[in-house]
Amino acid sequence: MWIDVLIAVIKSLLVIVLALNLAGLLGWVERKGSALIQDRIGANRANIFGFAGAGLVNTLMADPLKFIAKEDVIPAGVDRVLHTLAPCVTLFPALVAFAAIPFGDVLEVGGRVITLQAVPLSVGILYVLAMLSLGVYGVVLAGWASNNRFSLLGGIRGSAQMISYELAMGLALVAAVVSYGTLDLQEMVRAQGRLLGGWLPAWGILYQPVGFLIFLWAGMAESKRVPFDLPEGESELISGYFTEYSGIKYLMFFMTDFVEIGVVAGLITTLFFGGWQVPYLMRDGFHFPGGTMVALPQLVVVLLQMASYTVKLALFCWLQVLIRWSMPRYRYDQVMRLGWKGLLPIGLLNVLVTGAVVLALQG
Amino acid sequence: MSPALFLVLAACLIVGALGVVLLSSPVRSALSLVVTLFFMAVVFLLLDAQLVAALQVVVYAGAIMVLFLFVIMLLNLQADPPAMARLGVRVTAAFGASLFLLAVVRFLTRGGGTMTDPRGMATPLPEGFGSTQGLAELLFTRFLFAFEITSILLVVAIIGAVVLAKKKLT
Numbered sequence: 001m002w003i004d005v006l007i008a009v010i011k012s013l014l015v016i017v018l019a020l021n022l023a024g025l026l027g028w029v030e031r032k033g034s035a036l037i038q039d040r041i042g043a044n045r046a047n048i049f050g051f052a053g054a055g056l057v058n059t060l061m062a063d064p065l066k067f068i069a070k071e072d073v074i075p076a077g078v079d080r081v082l083h084t085l086a087p088c089v090t091l092f093p094a095l096v097a098f099a100a101i102p103f104g105d106v107l108e109v110g111g112r113v114i115t116l117q118a119v120p121l122s123v124g125i126l127y128v129l130a131m132l133s134l135g136v137y138g139v140v141l142a143g144w145a146s147n148n149r150f151s152l153l154g155g156i157r158g159s160a161q162m163i164s165y166e167l168a169m170g171l172a173l174v175a176a177v178v179s180y181g182t183l184d185l186q187e188m189v190r191a192q193g194r195l196l197g198g199w200l201p202a203w204g205i206l207y208q209p210v211g212f213l214i215f216l217w218a219g220m221a222e223s224k225r226v227p228f229d230l231p232e233g234e235s236e237l238i239s240g241y242f243t244e245y246s247g248i249k250y251l252m253f254f255m256t257d258f259v260e261i262g263v264v265a266g267l268i269t270t271l272f273f274g275g276w277q278v279p280y281l282m283r284d285g286f287h288f289p290g291g292t293m294v295a296l297p298q299l300v301v302v303l304l305q306m307a308s309y310t311v312k313l314a315l316f317c318w319l320q321v322l323i324r325w326s327m328p329r330y331r332y333d334q335v336m337r338l339g340w341k342g343l344l345p346i347g348l349l350n351v352l353v354t355g356a357v358v359l360a361l362q363g
Numbered sequence: 364m365s366p367a368l369f370l371v372l373a374a375c376l377i378v379g380a381l382g383v384v385l386l387s388s389p390v391r392s393a394l395s396l397v398v399t400l401f402f403m404a405v406v407f408l409l410l411d412a413q414l415v416a417a418l419q420v421v422v423y424a425g426a427i428m429v430l431f432l433f434v435i436m437l438l439n440l441q442a443d444p445p446a447m448a449r450l451g452v453r454v455t456a457a458f459g460a461s462l463f464l465l466a467v468v469r470f471l472t473r474g475g476g477t478m479t480d481p482r483g484m485a486t487p488l489p490e491g492f493g494s495t496q497g498l499a500e501l502l503f504t505r506f507l508f509a510f511e512i513t514s515i516l517l518v519v520a521i522i523g524a525v526v527l528a529k530k531k532l533t
Contacts, residue, residue, distance in 0.1 A: 082390065122494060126417035133425030137397070140429065144390065144436045152436070159429060166426075183414075183495055 007114055012099070015118040019098045022317070023258040027063050030258075030321055037325045067251035075147060075244050082145035087245065087252035090138025094259040097131035100124040101266040102186045104276045104305040105283065108298065116276070116302065117186055124185035125173055128267060132169075132222060135260070136162045139224075139231065139241050142253070146244035154240025157332065158231030162222055164339040169218035171347030172211040175354045176271050179207045189275030193282075199289040201279045204272035210350045212272045214343050219264035220320060221339065223257060227327040230335060265316035273312050276305035368409065376402045389435045393428065400424045412493040 028043065035042025046062035074083055101124075104116030121127050136159050143155015180188045194202040205212050221228040232240030242253045269275055280286050281304060285296035296304075330338070379402060382395030400423045407416035502510050 079388070079390070082394075121413065123413045123417045126414070126421060130417050130420035130425055133421055136425070136429050137394075137432075140432055140436065141394075156433075156437075159433065163426070163429060 003112070007112075008118075011114075011116070011118045015098050015101075015103070016095065018103075019095055019259055019262060020255075022262045022313075023255045024060060024064065026258040026261060026317055026321070027254070028060050029318065030324075033318070033321045034325045037322070064251060067254070068248050070247040070250075072247035072249060073244075078147040078244070079145050082141055083244075084249070086138050086142035086145055087242075087249040087256075088138075089141060090135060090256045091252045091259070093131040093134040093138075094256050094263060097128050097263045098259075098266065100127045100185055101263075101270055102189055102275060103309045104302050105190075107302050115186060116306070120186060121184070123183045125177060125183050125188075128185075128263070129166075129170060129173060132260075132263070133162075133166055135222075135256075138256070142245070143241040146241070148244050150237045150239075151241050151243045154231045154233075154237045154243070157237075158224060158241055161224070161228065161231065161335060161339075164336060165218045165221035165228075165343070168214055168339060168343035168347050169222065171344070171351055172208075172215040172218065173271070175211045175347070175350045176204060176208055176215075178351065178354045178358055179204075181358075185270050185275075189270055189277060192274040193277050195280075195289070201274060201277065203274040203277075208272060208350075208354070210346065211354075212268070214347050214350065215271070216264075216268060218339075218343060219267070220323065221335070223260035223264060223320075225257060225261075225320070226324045227330050228335060229329060230332055233329060261317050261320050262313065265313050265320065268316045269309065269312040273316075274308075275312075276309040278304050278308045281305070369406075372402055372406055372409070376406070390432065393432050393435055396431075397424050397428045400428065410493070414493065414495045414498055 031043040034040075043059050043062075046058040048058055048062060048065060051058070074080055099118040100121050102115070102117035107114045107116060119127075139158040139162065140155050143151045143153075143158065146152070176188070177183055180191050182188060182191075188204075192201065192203050196202050196206070200206070224231050230240075231237075232242065234240075237243070242250060245253060280288050281296075281301060283298070283301060285301065286292075286294040288294075376399060379395050379399035383392050383399060386392045386395055400419060404416040404419040404424070407413075407419060
């Protein structure tokens, strides 16, 4: 009993530490990535209280320390409770959404089978979708509770955008669910361990190339970053819904962006790129197509799986940073047209075709 | 579900529901309703209805309440002073509430059960209860007619909304 609780706590800690560190690291990757793309050197030195010796560690620490040390200003005439609540309500759903994403297969220790997933849920994908849909409250609340017209406009833009793109995202997920026949994210990843024709790993991208593109685009719209950063469009709205935030509350909005990038990257990895699967790696070692087999101890297999998940996650985070710094911002009517007249019909068609193919293969 | 956990959840639910009625600021009241719906989803989760719990959050907390909040914010409703209702309204409300309480007590104690151990709660759940497959099977066999009628109703409502909105524009 106590061992079970301990295991659950360790797994949850592992996931939350991954999510928080990812946010911190991505802040730095974003600065360095933008510098790389714009042919600059970028953040390469930071002097914290007269100490500049630790190199990269200093640069990583500088941003959060700066935000924490700044004054937290609450503007006059606002609902103070809701103003403080808004950043918490934004960050919380993004962090807990990670709980259902599996980061490895199973670990067997002393007759105990541990699923490497913080919360094994049979409706995992719906849970992640539910948490992402709760994220909209923070945006609406921050916009409203700031007592500032720019904030309110940003909040309204943000919520309209998130609600619109949730539909396209949902449809991409429906198509994936139809082709896997389950809502359980762990089962989906296991299904991607099969080999097509004895050599090609059956990753989701082969079944759902259109679904992947819709999901990537809708996911970027959900995380409200360039080219979808209209809710905070600084040339029009100062900083949109978080104009009136400073200090650690601003940091929380900043972190939410990066955690959401991580959730989108994690879902893309899980649904379309085999999650923790390493090609040809089974529970007892590598089984190569030619019939060669390399046996591996269980711990090595599990570590390889976790490494595979982490590498893929990092790759798709980087892809989103790359897109963010290579695209101009959409106009608002373009965002709405793309969502409702572009991604939504394509998504519906994708579900229809997927359903027809699955039925034809069964019958 | 353990009784202690249920009591904590029930307390949260009741506090949330009271907040909806008692808070004077419309935004806070709507947010209180979101909290209530969220705890309701947790209760569903502990009753082995994972799918219903997820749908509760996706549909009610994640979509419908956002629109509520939207309307409240766009109309910029201010906090009202608590209005004293007329005597007739108060008597009707009290009557309705007691009737509802009576119905709940009657439901819980029917067939020889007691308030703390209502009949039927202790029997083991059938195989696949609350799972997506189990629910889908019921929905597409026993409740197929109700399911289809509901979808027609929703389509009619959407068409009606579009027609009404268009009439105002021209």
